[in-house]
Amino acid sequence: MKVLIVGGGGREHALAWKLRDEDPGVDLVAAPGNPGIGTLARCRPVAATDIDGLLALAESERPDLTIVGPEAPLALGIVDRFRARRLPIFGPTAAAAAVESSKVFAKELMRSAGVPTARAERHTRADDARRAARELGAPVVIKASGLAAGKGVTVAGTLAEADAAIDAMLTQRVFGAAGAEILVEEHMEGEEVSLLFLTDGEGWLPFLPAQDHKRLLDGDLGPNTGGMGAYAPVYPLVLTTGGARGPGGGQAAGGATDGVEGRWADWRTLVELVAERIVEPTLAALRDRGTPFAGVLYVGVMVTAEGPKVVEFNCRMGDPETQAILPLTGFSLAPLMRAVAMGESLGAGVDGRWHRQLRREHAVTTVVAAAGYPEHARTGDVIRLPSTTPAGVHVFHAGTARAPSGELVTAGGRVLAVTAVAPTLADAQRVSVAYAGAIEFAGKQYRTDIAWRELGRHARAS
Ligand code: AMP
Ligand code: GLY
Numbered sequence: 001m002k003v004l005i006v007g008g009g010g011r012e013h014a015l016a017w018k019l020r021d022e023d024p025g026v027d028l029v030a031a032p033g034n035p036g037i038g039t040l041a042r043c044r045p046v047a048a049t050d051i052d053g054l055l056a057l058a059e060s061e062r063p064d065l066t067i068v069g070p071e072a073p074l075a076l077g078i079v080d081r082f083r084a085r086r087l088p089i090f091g092p093t094a095a096a097a098a099v100e101s102s103k104v105f106a107k108e109l110m111r112s113a114g115v116p117t118a119r120a121e122r123h124t125r126a127d128d129a130r131r132a133a134r135e136l137g138a139p140v141v142i143k144a145s146g147l148a149a150g151k152g153v154t155v156a157g158t159l160a161e162a163d164a165a166i167d168a169m170l171t172q173r174v175f176g177a178a179g180a181e182i183l184v185e186e187h188m189e190g191e192e193v194s195l196l197f198l199t200d201g202e203g204w205l206p207f208l209p210a211q212d213h214k215r216l217l218d219g220d221l222g223p224n225t226g227g228m229g230a231y232a233p234v235y236p237l238v239l240t241t242g243g244a245r246g247p248g249g250g251q252a253a254g255g256a257t258d259g260v261e262g263r264w265a266d267w268r269t270l271v272e273l274v275a276e277r278i279v280e281p282t283l284a285a286l287r288d289r290g291t292p293f294a295g296v297l298y299v300g301v302m303v304t305a306e307g308p309k310v311v312e313f314n315c316r317m318g319d320p321e322t323q324a325i326l327p328l329t330g331f332s333l334a335p336l337m338r339a340v341a342m343g344e345s346l347g348a349g350v351d352g353r354w355h356r357q358l359r360r361e362h363a364v365t366t367v368v369a370a371a372g373y374p375e376h377a378r379t380g381d382v383i384r385l386p387s388t389t390p391a392g393v394h395v396f397h398a399g400t401a402r403a404p405s406g407e408l409v410t411a412g413g414r415v416l417a418v419t420a421v422a423p424t425l426a427d428a429q430r431v432s433v434a435y436a437g438a439i440e441f442a443g444k445q446y447r448t449d450i451a452w453r454e455l456g457r458h459a460r461a462s
Pocket of ligand 1: 150192
């Protein structure tokens with residue numbers, strides 16, 4: 001099988017690793033790829049947003065399958081263009097990718113499908129938006145509707161902050177057209193979990209739940225980033241009426257569940273709840289509109305006292321969640337993605353026993369970022385990797401490049417993602433952090449506490 005991977009970050013390196021792991025004979029091509037991906041694939045210098053260039057590459061390479069990593073080419077209609085030329089491609093059409101590329105569309109879709117999410121109003125005029133923020137009261141969330149490179153959301157602790165965000169988006173147009181339409185949204189309390197579902201538009205197969213860590217510094221302090229690490233699986237506190245038990249079989253204490261029975265749920269409980277209340281009605285609503293979603297639907301969930309609610313949809317796999325999830329995924333992606341790309345139904349892949357196909361281990365991914373990230377990431381620092389990589393450690397390249405001298409150098413904000421897989425979460429974190437600490441380049445930044453919430457739960461449950 002020949003597979004073309006579109007993209008050149010840590011997520012795409014993890015995809016390339018997974019495809020090679022499940023089929024040593026796979027022929028991989030990546031556009032544009034990166035030096036890490038280059039150890040597994042032939043990298044071609046075509047940008048992920050150059051749809052004409054990617055079409056030309058696919059016409060000459062004739063891959064059996066193209067997999068699209070990032071959202072931008074999906075929003076640009078790469079799937080529509082490939083399909084028109086009968087090139088097998090895995091991912092949603094531009095119309096279905098609107099679940100991510102238009103937050104206003106996603107909100108309207110959820111409302112029509114009865115999917116639990118925060119209340120929100122759509123606004124294009126600053127004075128109306130400010131009034132809506134006052135009706136909801138602080139804290140309140142202001143969101144640009146369009147794609148804004150992960151920067152379009154302000155969780156405003158005060159009305160003054162909300163006003164500033166509204167003004168920046170609607171008056172100063174800091175996000176251009178992406179912020180010409182905004183949502184003024186109710187603030188939800190709870191813990192966030194990333195749930196990814198591989199779907200043919202109707203049937204679905206879940207990946208393990210993961211949790212991203214957006215802040216730069218330990219303790220979830222410092223500025224927001226594209227994601228400084230992730231772990232899987234996640235056992236959040238969800239309300240269950242049955243006796244589902246968590247890692248140590250213990251019962252949770254207090255907090256968001258006052259007056260209601262709250263327990264550590266088995267992660268399967270959360271996946272099934274989200275599939276039933278969120279994924280199935282969303283997929284059905286998209287089918288009804290004539291724009292079925294085939295690809296990976298990423299559901300950013302807030303686990304609130306009233307149950308899981310949608311924070312956001314993404315139309316592709318998460319970064320860095322993918323780097324934590326794929327090393328634990330026991331089923332083969334390529335045959336399922338190829339079937340979906342060919343317009344076939346997932347069929348036997350979705351058999352109600354999916355959880356047996358996931359490995360019973362833990363993964364912690366620590367991102368190693370460049371000096372100055374996230375404001376002004378410095379590039380060109382020479383990277384030295386440890387000479388040996390312990391068993392269970394995966395070093396995924398994100399922002400790296402080869403200098404003319406042949407040296408590996410930093411070339412982006414997030415430079416490397418180090419995933420450690422181990423039988424216990426504590427070991428996975430320890431090994432991931434130790435390896436990240438042993439990587440050398442000037443000004444490197446990394447967190448040492450990825451999975452801290454989960455480790456706290458494990459400690460309390462034992
Ligand atoms: P998004 O780009 O939609 O994922 O939003 C970025 C981040 O803002 C999310 O990961 C949440 O941490 C936070 N956020 C977004 N919407 C809400 C909300 N309604 N309530 C609380 N936090 C939110
Ligand atoms: N980790 C969040 C995202 O991929 O959007």
